[in-house]
Amino acid sequence: MKTSRLLRKQPLIVSFLVLLILATIVIGIGIGASPISYGRLIPTILGHGAFEDHFVLFSLRLPRMLITLLAGMALALSGAILQGITRNELADPGIIGINAGAGVGVTVYFIFAPINVESFTFMIPLMAFAGALITAILIYAFSYTRNDGVQPIRLVITGVGFSLALSGVMIVLISSVDRTKVDFISKWLAGSVWGTDWPFILALLPWIIVLIPYALYKSRALNLLALNESTAVGAGVSVSRDRVLLMLAAVALAASAVSMTGGIAFIGLMAPHIARALVGPKHQQFVPVSILIGGWLLLLADTVGRNLSEPNGIAAGIVVAFIGAPYFLYLLLKKEG
Template sequence: MKMIRSLRKQQVVLALLVLLMLVTILVGLSVGASPVSINRLLPTILGHGSFEDNFVLFSVRLPRILITMLSGMALALSGAVLQGITRNELADPGIVGINSGAGVGVTVYFLFAPINVETFAYVIPLIAFAGALITAVLIYVFSYTRGEGVQPIRLVLVGVGFSMALSGLMIVLISSVDREKVDFIAKWLAGNVWGTDWPFVLALLPWLIILVPYVLLKSRELNLLAMSESTAIGTGVVVNKDRILLMLAAVALAASAVSVTGGIAFIGLMAPHIARALVGPRHQQFVPVSILIGGWLLLLADTIGRNLVQPSGIAAGIMVAFIGAPYFLYLLLKEERQSGI
């Protein structure tokens, strides 16, 4: 009976989030430098709009909305996985340095490699994944203690240190290049959504199509890994193998997202926490909710940011940080009180 109530509660929450996301999408499509009134949206979507409305909706706003929504989903799922496998509710791909590792990979590629315009959108997530993977391995190694495994607080501190160091490295790398490339990297650091064309949507989709079902199928293992290593081993979970594969999935999700949206943090921290508060701690319940919350949060932040200040707007990463930084401090203080630090 309790399981049935939990399932119904999850379904209600998911339905409300889908409705909320649809409303935000409609608002995002209609507002901007060239407004499209609500009564012109449906005719335009059905192919009966003016040339201007068609261009604004299908060439400018819709790909950007899909990119922010998909990226938010990927970051939220990455955060949920990281929090499970490290047993650390403060873990987030932006906070623990994975996003910065992806950023260094993107920076090196953009500054020094020959760029093919036709394949750029599809190559950039792979480059970001390589940089994020190297960073994740280093963070894991420095956070690991023989006999005790990965220390949760240590992982966050090491990750923050790597994030700051890698952000500094990006600044050093751009200090001697031309202004156009400097502007691009500066926008990336601020979390400015830049991959807003259809090829970037097509480049991002396969990562989610493959990795979202994989993580959902591994929900039972995540539940056990989040409890304790001995419990997981006792129930037959191949701990090291599952942890490594899930870590790779988390890194790939985060890297693919930030490769087109820039250095956005806190989505992977906030979305799983909000989802747990709504539907409970089991991964089967809160992971689908977390995915939708992440997509909606980043979509809302970008919609508000690009319309708050005209014409350039405020970067989505900055808008998210306004909410996420205080929330992170609150969780950090809560974690310290619970651990008796």
């Protein structure tokens, strides 16, 4: 009975979240340093607005909002996958160090590689993925034991350690470069959305289009992996292969997102937890809800952050951290208790 209620509830929650995202976009368009009157919004969308309104909407506001929406979706899905394959409710790509690994990849590329304007937008996610993948392999190796597999608390502690160490590596790397590059990396570390033009959306979109359907397709395997290995094996799941492929998907999603929005943590932690509370623990049910919640959370954080102070606002990563850090501590204490 409870399961059938949750099945009926999910479409309503999905519809509500879609409306919430659209409402946040409309509100975000109408506020800020160059607000667009809501009365002029529809004519501008239809191509009949003033040049200033058209420029603000299509060159400034919409690209940034779509980037934050897509990145939040990717981070939420990455967190949901990581929590499933590690059986650890505290797993998040930012907390366990994957985002920091992506940051080192971006930093090394930005500092040492020759920057080609035409390829830069598309190379950034690839470099972030390379750094995140190496980091994920190391974290997994340090958290794994032959007898017990991956230990949940050890995974979090190891990831936090790697995150701090890699943040130190980034500081060392930028200590000897020119001021412009230092400013870019510093903003990246704070979670400042920097990929705010249409080419960045085109660079991020393929990762989303490929990996979201793949994760939904693997929902049954995630359900079984989240229980225990013996159950998954008994149900015909190729545990080692699926775990590796899903880990690669989670790393790729997180890396592609943070390559555009900087080092943002906690979205991948909060969104799956909220989604499970709303529609239950089955991945078929809560993953779509988690994706929408993650997109909305980052969109809201960036909208609030860029309007809190002038002229540059507050980084979205800092706004998210104000909510996410206490939430993480609450979950950690709850798990220990």
